[in-house]
Amino acid sequence: MWISKVFVYKKSFFMIAKKQKNRKPKTKMIKKTNSRVQRVSFLKRFWLDKIFLNNGLFFWGLSSVLLIVLFLGLLSLLAAPNDVGITVTILPPPPTVSISASPNPVPDTSTTSTLSWSTTDATICNASGGWSGSKAVPSGTEVVGPIAVATTYTLTCTGLGGGPVSNSVTITIPVPSFSPSLPSINSFAATPASVTAGGSAILNWSSSNTTSCSSTDFAVGPIPNSSGSVVLNNLTATKTYSLTCTDGSNLVTSTTTITVIPVPTVDLNSDKTSAGAGETAKLTWITTNTTSCTASGSSGIIGWSGLKSPPSGGSQDIILPSAPGGYTYMLTCDGVSDSVMINVGLPPEIVNFNSDKASVKPSETATLSWKITGALSCSASTILPFFAADWTGIVDSTDNISYNKVITLPNSDGNYGYKLTCLNTYGSISRNLNINVSTAGTGGGGATQIVNPILGAKPISETFGGTGGNGIEITVTVDNSEITADFEGGINLSWVSKGADKCTASGVNGWSGDKPTSGNELIANPGIEGVYTYILTCENAAGQKTIAYSKITITQPQKIEGVVNIIETEVAPAAPTEENKPLIQETITAPINEALTKTGVVDVFSVDKQKSSWQNILTIIMALSLLGLIGRGIYGFYWARKNWGFVFNSQNGFAIANAKIEIRRSADNQIIQTILTDYKGRFRFKLKDLKDGNYRVNVEKRDYAFPSKLFVKKGESAKNIYLGNSFKLIKSKGLRLKIPLDPILSKQI
Secondary structure, three states: OOHHHHHHHHHHHHHHHHHHHOOOOEEEEEEEEOOOHHHHHHHHHHHHHHHHHOOOOOOHHHHHHHHHHHHHHHHHHHOOHHHHHHEOOOOOOOEEEEEEEEEEOOOOOOOEEEEEEEEOOOOOOEEEEOOEEEEEEEEEEEEEOOOOOOOEEEEEEEOOOEEEEEEEEEEEEOOOOOOOOOOOEEEEEEEEEEEOOOEEEEEEEEEEEOOOOEEOOOOOOOOOOEEEEEEEEEOOEEEEEEEEEEOOOOEEEEEEEEEEEOOOOEEEEEEOOOOEOEEEEEEEEEEEEEEEEEEEEEEEOOOOOOEOOOOOOEEEEEOOOOOOOEEEEEEEEEEEEEEEEEEEEEEOOEEEEEOOOEEEEEEEEEEEEEEEEEOOEEEEEEEEOOOOOOOOEEEOOOOOOOOEEEEOOOOOEEEEEEEEEEEOOEEEEEEEEEEEOOOOOOOOOOOOEEEOOOOOOOOOEEEEOOOOOOOEEEEEEEEEEEEEEEOOEEEEEEEEEEOOOOEEEEEEOOEEEEEEEEEEEEEEEOOOOOOEEEEEEEOOOOEEEEEEEEEEEOOOOOOOOOEEEEEEEEOOOOOOOOOOOOOOOOEEOOOOOOOOOOOOOOOOOEEEEEEEOHHHHHHHHHHHHHHHHHHHHHHHHHHHHOOOEEEEEEOOOOOOOEEEEEEEEEOOOOEEEEEEOOOEEEEEEOOHHOOOOOEEEEEEEOEOOOOOOOOOHHHHHHOOOOOOOOOOEOOOOOEEEEEEEEOOOOOOO
C-alpha cells in the first residue's frame, strides 16, 4: 500500500510539473535571498518519505540512503549562495473595449457621425454591425454615415489575457414631427444696399410654399412670381421696401432697406480774382453732404493745404505769392472739387529812364530814352513848378521796346526834373531824372555818366502809388540794383511812405513780416545768380493799398582786365591800344570818398569832351604842363614817404603790375581796402581810413602764387619783406611792405 502511495505521490508531482511546463504564459525570474524557504520544503518531504517507509524494515535501508542523500543535498544548499533564480509566470488581465459616437443622435439623415474607441490589453479588434473590418488598437476614430436609420456599431477584441470582449454603440436619428407646409420668404435683399443719389439697385427675392407675391413699393411682375428680381432706377431718398407672399390662405411678409447717399456739393470763392503780389485775399467755401474737405493748389501758394474744418463751410485769409502769375486754389470734398484762379501781379517795371546829357546850356536839346514792362499805360510829366510842353501826356509803353524823345531844355539856368509814370491793374510806378541847365555849362554834349565796372550801378529811387485817388505813396531806394554773387557788403534797401498806417514785406531772402511805414534795412546778398524781388505793401485805415517793389540782379563776378592805377584821389584808365583807342582825348578826374572793396559802389565821375578850337587846345596844353610840374613834385614827395609798398617776382625781382591787394582786419578777416599796383608794382594804402591794430594783406595776380614759398631773405634786402603773416599797424610809423609772388610755371604740351 505504501508503494502505491509513493507512486501516487510521484505521479501527482510529475503531472503537476508537466502541466506547468506545457503552459505558455509570460514568465518572470525573481530571486529569493532567504534560504529558509528551501529548508522548510525539505523537512516536509523528509517526514512524508518517513511515513511512506515506516511500514517495513525492508525499506528502512532505502530510506536511510535517501535520508543521507537528502542530508548531503541540504549541506550543498547551505553551502550555496543565498541568491537563487526563480521563474514566476504572471498572467495578463483580459482585454477591455469602450466605444462612442458624436453626434448621437444625428440631426437629420444627411449627417455623418464620428466613432471613437479605446482598448486595453487587446491585440486584435474586429468591427461588426453597421461597420466591418479590422480596427486599430489600442484606439482610433472613424467617420460613418450619413445615418439614414438607427444603426448599431460593435467592436470585438481579444488579448493574451483572454477574450473575446465586445462593446457597441447605437446612432439614432430624431423622429420627424409632422407640420403643415406654411409659406415662407427665404430671401429678400437689395444689391447694392447703399447707392448715391440718382443711382440704381436690384431687389431679389425667393419664397417656398407660396402661390404668388406682391408689393405696394415696386412691381413684382406677373404670376408665378414666388421668386424674381426688379431694377430700381434714379433713387433719390432712403426707403424701406416690403414684400408679401401667400399660399392662398396664409401670408408672410419681409422687408429690406436701400440707403441713398446724397451727392456732395462744393462751392469755393475768392473776394479777389486779381491782386498784387503779397496782398491778402479771402477764400470762402460752402459744401453740402460732405464729411471731409482737403485744400490744395498750384505750386508756390502759401497757407492753403491740408484738411479744412468745418467741412460744411468756412473762410480763410491767405497771403498771395510774391511772384507774378496765375495761381489756382482748390478744395476737394468726398471726391468732388471746386477751384478759383487768382492772378497775382506787380506794378509795371521801368527798365530804364535816362537822358543822354546830364548838363547842358540853356535851350539846348537832350534825348530821353525809356523801356517799360507790364504797363497798361505810361505818362510823361515834369516836377513842378517847372513845365515842359514837349514832355507831357501819354507816351509809348509797349513791353521791352526802347523809346526815345528829343526835348528842348529851358532857356534859364536851373536843375529841371523829368518824370515818367506807368500803371497797370496792380499799381503805378514813377521815376525821375534831373538835367542841369547852366550858362557856364560845357555845352556840346554835357556830361556822360560812367560807372566804375568794379563796383556796380548808382542808387535807384522809384515811387509807387499816389495816383487814381489812392493817397498812399511809397518811394523805394536801393543803393545797388545789380551786384555780383561774391559781393560782401549787402544790399541797403530804404523806403518812405505817405498816407500809410502799416506796411508788410514779402518776397525772398528773408524779406517778410511787418515793417515800419518808413525805414531802411540791410539785406544779405543771396550769393546765387538770379533776379530777386523785394515787395512792400502799405495800406491805410480806409483799406487802400499800394504795392512797391525793388528788383535786385545777382550776376557772376567778372575778372577785371586792363591796367587801373589808383593813387589816393586819381583814377587812370588803361593805356590805349588799337582795340580801345578813343576817338576823342579824354581827361578823367574825380574824388574817391571811400576805398575800393572787393565789389562796391564808387562815386560817378565825368568825362569832359573838349571842343576842337585852338583856344581850348592851348588851354589844355598849358594846364597839362602846369599839372605835370606840380604832379611831379607831389609824386616825388609822395613816394619818398614811408606809406607805400612794392610787389615783385620772387625769382627775378621784376615789378608786378595790376596785382590786386586787399588789407584785412585780422580779428574777423573783414576787407578794409582794395587797391591795384601800378606799372612799377607800387601801391599805397590810405592810412587815414585805418585804425591802429592787427592786419593781414592778401595779394591776387593771375599766374602768381601768394604767399611766396620760394623767396630767400638775404641781408638788408630782406627788410620789410611780407610773406602773408599778421602784423600790427601803428599809423604814426607808416607802412612799407615788399611782397614777393611766386610765378606759376605752366608745362607746355
